[in-house]
Amino acid sequence: MKEAAMKFDIEKIRADFPVLTRKVHGKDLVFLDSAASSQKPKQVVEAISNYYLYEHANIHRGVHLLSQEATSKYEDARKKVASFINAKNDHECIITKGTTDGINLVASSLGEHCVNEGDEVIISHMEHHSNLVPWQMLCERKKAKLKVIPITDDGELDLEEYEKLLSEKTKIVSVVHVSNTLGTINPVEEMIEKAHDVGAYFVVDGAQAVPHIPVDVQQLNCDFYAFSLHKMYGPTGIGILYGKESIMNAMPPYQGGGDMINKVTLEKTTYNDLPHKFEAGTPNIAGGIGMGATIDYINEIDWKAAHEFEAEVMDYAHKKLSEIEDLRFIGTAEKKTGAISFLVGQIHPYDMGVLLDQLGIAVRTGHHCTQPILERYNIPGTVRASFGIYSTKQEVDQLVQGVERAKRMLG
């Protein structure tokens, strides 16, 4: 065991997540669906409830104390998250509703800025629908072409094919950092460099990466990076779109409304500076304050040790699951994190999911919003177990026993 993982106090972490003591169908809950949305620690929930009970006012608008306090808490949260992903400037972090919202913003505004008829946008075969449909919509609107990086049988991106797809026609490349279905960690850093060589912008869907691996947007040198707080122990309805200042300054606004303006007359409006230019309307203030508390929580626990512990649990899960006869993994990339997808013999993932639920084990079954992956592997769906900082080897053992039992019933 690595030293850091040994220091990691799992019982203390689990005590921060009261939901983990729940019973479902009379059994102890084994929560293995953090990739869909993680559970929330008390500290985050308390910050949100305190805000609503004692601190609420609209932000960026009032001279009164409550509004000023709420504004500074909200803006502090932006600073914290900017430092967490090592953005050069706080105002490069646009606060969104989540990954989907962030990607739609880029597809719409950057798309307007640089994509024209005959141009090309590149995505991959393993994208979540959130990083696929917005680009399809853009390409339809602009009569541009959507190109797709193929994946190998192991669930890795075919990088040779990627290089062949790149050309001076390529305007935007948008790729998932960590696949929510396959668990693959994609080598985005080198892919970004190659895209920049042909003058294309690079967008990263980081929804499944930020909870599990260190992300440094300056080191990656990505142009945009989108993620959701609810997958990393924070509230729902809040996320970040990181974007490079110079590019975002050149982009047209996305939505119009309050907060995003500089001066409005009936004839013409001039727009506010970053980040407010892309933040129209009263935002999710409670979510923003919850985001600040989430980053505080992450900084308080040993995040690195938590990741090492999590990686060990995941290795253990791979090992134990592989001992089940007829079980096959969907996604066997060399570098994986967060999620393990599998199928057992001919058993439909839905049947497996229903029976596991009955045993108190929460997994996700189905297409996980990545239908093209299922088509690629010609499967009806997968059973996906996904992990968080509170996951344990005992829970893996329970999963394995549950799969064995379901298999006997369904075989």
Added chain:
Amino acid sequence: MSKTINELQDEVIEDFSLFDDWMDKYEQIIEFGKELEPLEEDKKVEENLVKGCQSRVWLIPEDENGVLRFKADSDALISKGIIGLLLKILSGHKAEEISSAELYALDEIGLKEHLSPNRANGLANMVKKIKMYALAHQAKD
């Protein structure tokens, strides 16, 4: 004399009364699926699908001298079992008996309450499709 819909419901309730544990109930449900008449492969097409199920469920009616018989299949055993349970009760009766049947067994065995909203919706759609076929059949007579 074949059994009425309500007699069949009472039988199902009786079957389930033996179990308190849902794992056992699922075992029973899966058994019902195995009792279904097999559905020909060429009938497993889009138009015979029941909408809103998490797995694919196909259902077709057949008229046998004024009695409606259904065939069904699914790629998932539990869905197949649930449609099997429904057809055990509803298949093999006159169209008007089927369309006017009141399905108390599903509540009684706790199935409706047990299913998540998503899956309860799939179940409701199965019942709806069976009843729609029955109504359409009545209209033809």
